[in-house]
Amino acid sequence: MSDRPDGGQPLLAVRDLRTVFHTERETIRAVDGISFDIRRGETVGLVGESGSGKSVTARSLLGLVDPPGVVEGGEIRFKGEDLTDVGWDDHRGEISIVFQDPSNSLNPVYTVGNQIREALKIHRGLRGEAAVERAVDLLETVGIPDPKRRVDEYPHQLSGGMQQRAVIATALACDPDLLVCDEPTTALDVTIQAQILDLLDDLRTEEGLAVLFITHDMGVIEDATGRVNVMYAGEIVERAPTTTLFEDPKHPYTRALLESIPGSVSVDERLPTIEGEVPTPSEPPSDCRFAPRCPAAFEDCSAVHPELTDVGGHGRDHAAACLLHDDDFATEDDR
Numbered sequence: 001m002s003d004r005p006d007g008g009q010p011l012l013a014v015r016d017l018r019t020v021f022h023t024e025r026e027t028i029r030a031v032d033g034i035s036f037d038i039r040r041g042e043t044v045g046l047v048g049e050s051g052s053g054k055s056v057t058a059r060s061l062l063g064l065v066d067p068p069g070v071v072e073g074g075e076i077r078f079k080g081e082d083l084t085d086v087g088w089d090d091h092r093g094e095i096s097i098v099f100q101d102p103s104n105s106l107n108p109v110y111t112v113g114n115q116i117r118e119a120l121k122i123h124r125g126l127r128g129e130a131a132v133e134r135a136v137d138l139l140e141t142v143g144i145p146d147p148k149r150r151v152d153e154y155p156h157q158l159s160g161g162m163q164q165r166a167v168i169a170t171a172l173a174c175d176p177d178l179l180v181c182d183e184p185t186t187a188l189d190v191t192i193q194a195q196i197l198d199l200l201d202d203l204r205t206e207e208g209l210a211v212l213f214i215t216h217d218m219g220v221i222e223d224a225t226g227r228v229n230v231m232y233a234g235e236i237v238e239r240a241p242t243t244t245l246f247e248d249p250k251h252p253y254t255r256a257l258l259e260s261i262p263g264s265v266s267v268d269e270r271l272p273t274i275e276g277e278v279p280t281p282s283e284p285p286s287d288c289r290f291a292p293r294c295p296a297a298f299e300d301c302s303a304v305h306p307e308l309t310d311v312g313g314h315g316r317d318h319a320a321a322c323l324l325h326d327d328d329f330a331t332e333d334d335r
């Protein structure tokens, strides 16, 4: 028997998740059959360019996909229950989300304390003095100095970094088991970004919080996560422990993302970019969606859809969806 309190089961197990948008002109397959796990106390990354389906994944996990979008298939199994089946109501607050721009998350006409107290009232049943004390505690937890004064301030009185800390405090007011962070540091400068990443890591280690960290920034993925899923055009194309992914990337898209990290080339070289754009998938895949942009593409890539297959061996949990790693298609010369 496992000695873990969760019996060794993942806190969140996503299986074959499909979220589509039915428009008059077409059906957009924004999330197209992805699977991943998150365990308690770990930070898992979801990385890819904009348009790859990361944010739709985040909204799907919280039951926040607006029409004409709909979660059309697969499972979102949280604490053993499939939320697509039982609904989100019994688990509201247990999964919280932090969005990119804190000024959009905070209501400008209410004090920070008011907004935290509202979350405490809804999700924890706390009111009055107990709610005020807890709001001050939460501001202190997220590293806001002088929290007794700040609790009565309005969002515009806080810096961008302080605002994002206040958003995280509001998310924590729900006492979540899983925090979904959708580009939480993109709007912040690098110093504040590092502070927010440290804060999230402290919450993970001290409170046992699980974090799904969504970003386009490979540098942030390296600093913030233990495992990572690389997403492209609605699919996960590579999955690995973060150190493995950085040391031994297998998918050409992952390699291209790594090569485009600032600092990966010397100052007199031009930083490589990935030519072209992420396609909007409207049909079930019949080819490799990365083929038009892939420097390693060969004939079969336009005719065969690569599935995620093990590329790590020895139980390293490293998989990639690329025909270069399928012996039925690629030769040593192709690789």
Ligand code: SF4
Binding pocket: 251, 252, 253, 288, 289, 290, 291, 292, 294, 295, 296, 297, 298, 301, 306, 321, 322, 323, 324
């Ligand atoms: S399957 Fe082909 S096109 Fe797709 S990533 Fe691999 S080599 Fe490139």
